[in-house]
Every structure is written in C-alpha cells, then in structure tokens.
Amino acid sequence: MSEHDLVIRNGTVIDGSGRAGFGADIAIDGGRIVKVGKVTGSGREEIDASGRIVTPGFVDVHTHYDGQVTWETRLLPSSNHGVTTVVGGNCGVGFAPCRPQDRDALIAVMEGVEDIPEIVMTTGIPWNWETFPEYLETLAHRQFDIDVGMQVPHSPIRVYVMGERGVKREDSTEEDRQQMRAIVKEAVQAGAIGVTTSRSWAH
The missing domain is CATH 3.20.20.140 (Metal-dependent hydrolases)
Known part of the structure; x- marks a missing residue:
C-alpha cells in the first residue's frame, strides 16, 4: 500500500531560501508537502524529476x-x-x-x-x-x-x-x-x- 499521495523523486530542489540547490525527494499528502529529503515510502503517484529543478510555485x-x-x-x-x-x-x-x-x-x-x-x-x-x-x-x-x-x-x-x-x-x-x-x-x-x-x- 502506498504511503503518500505523491512522491517526486531525484529532483534538484531550489527552495527559495537562498541556499544552493540540493538533491531530494518530496512527499505530498492531502495537497501538502510532508517531507523533503530521502523518501523511502512509495506514492500512489510518482514523478521522476531526474535532471529537473523542483521549486515552490512562483x-x-x-x-x-x-x-x-x-x-x-x-x-x-x-x-x-x-x-x-x-x-x-x-x-x-x-x-x-x-x-x-x-x-x-x-x-x-x-x-x-x-x-x-x-x-x-x-x-x-x-x-x-x-x-x-x-x-x-x-x-x-x-x-x-x-x-x-x-x-x-x-x-x-x-x-x-x-x-x-x-x-x-x-x-x-x-x-x-x-x-x-x-x-x-x-x-x-x-x-x-x-x-x-x-x-x-x-x-
């Protein structure tokens, strides 16, 4: 059984804090980000963001x-x-x-x-x-x-x-x-x- 609604994997996260981009997975449940880092659980939907940048919405x-x-x-x-x-x-x-x-x-x-x-x-x-x-x-x-x-x-x-x-x-x-x-x-x-x-x- 999936642990999360959505998991975005292997992207380069630019979080808007000013620090350099970093590799991470992102887990989302109920429309909210619940984890940024290594996500071990699966998602009902998964997106492979390898080679892509993941940012907050502008x-x-x-x-x-x-x-x-x-x-x-x-x-x-x-x-x-x-x-x-x-x-x-x-x-x-x-x-x-x-x-x-x-x-x-x-x-x-x-x-x-x-x-x-x-x-x-x-x-x-x-x-x-x-x-x-x-x-x-x-x-x-x-x-x-x-x-x-x-x-x-x-x-x-x-x-x-x-x-x-x-x-x-x-x-x-x-x-x-x-x-x-x-x-x-x-x-x-x-x-x-x-x-x-x-x-x-x-x-």
Whole structure:
C-alpha cells in the first residue's frame, strides 16, 4: 500500500531560501508537502524529476488578468511558467466597482495602459457585478488553473464615486473621499488583498 499521495523523486530542489540547490525527494499528502529529503515510502503517484529543478510555485504579483479571470480558466502565460498564484488589480486599474454606464471608460483605461484590445474585453467580460464584493463573488464561482488574489484599484473607485468628474480628473471633494474610503473598507472586508493606485496620468 502506498504511503503518500505523491512522491517526486531525484529532483534538484531550489527552495527559495537562498541556499544552493540540493538533491531530494518530496512527499505530498492531502495537497501538502510532508517531507523533503530521502523518501523511502512509495506514492500512489510518482514523478521522476531526474535532471529537473523542483521549486515552490512562483507568485506573480503584477498582472492585469482583471478581465481575463472573468472568462478564462487558464491564466496564460503565467501558469505556463511555474506561477501558481497571480495578483490582479494592479496600477490602480480594473473593472470593479463599476456601474453599467462606466464600463466603456474602464475598458478604455485598461486598453490604454496595458494595450489589451478593446474588442477582447468588450466581448469577454460578462459584467455580472457592480460592486467589488460582487466581482469577487463572480471569481469565487469560477475555476482556474492557478490561485488568484485581487486588489481593489483606485481608478474604478474614483469613477464609481465621481462619475464624469473622475474621468475628467477633477479634484475630489471630502464627501467623495468618504465614499471612496467606505468602498475600500467594504472591498477589503470582502477579500481584497490590498489597494492600488498609480502616479501616472494614463491611469
């Protein structure tokens, strides 16, 4: 009978600690690493990693999958390069919160900043949310090949609160800022892992 769910054997482990790579087996049970070293027990599944490097999954902290996560299950190209977690909502741009009348404005910002074709976003994004918590709920009902964390971006918040004044880059009022703070608080309580902004006028 197998002792482990998975055993990866004979790989060169680079563990991220800064020390040199070392030869080792890795035993995994229940999705968790339980041993790194010489694994004598067998696995229900075994992988021979001879001549290969074995590393922890990489975290891509700067992505713009904000739209892509609403229609794709494979988050390429990140998931092809050893990335196991991506973080979106960067640079203060994204798609939540958003009222229906502001969708085109947020798409235009993303297209201008990240060179993602407008037609891709217009066709792909289902827009089945308005608030940031609703956006996170949409993502929670989807399946991805890697993990996803989202930050709440400043530009959509500004447009949501200020409308055309925000698009025209008018100064916010104290009342505007109070509403923005409330939206950020709600987003973080719902699961946003941070808040992003940018000093670029393009954002």
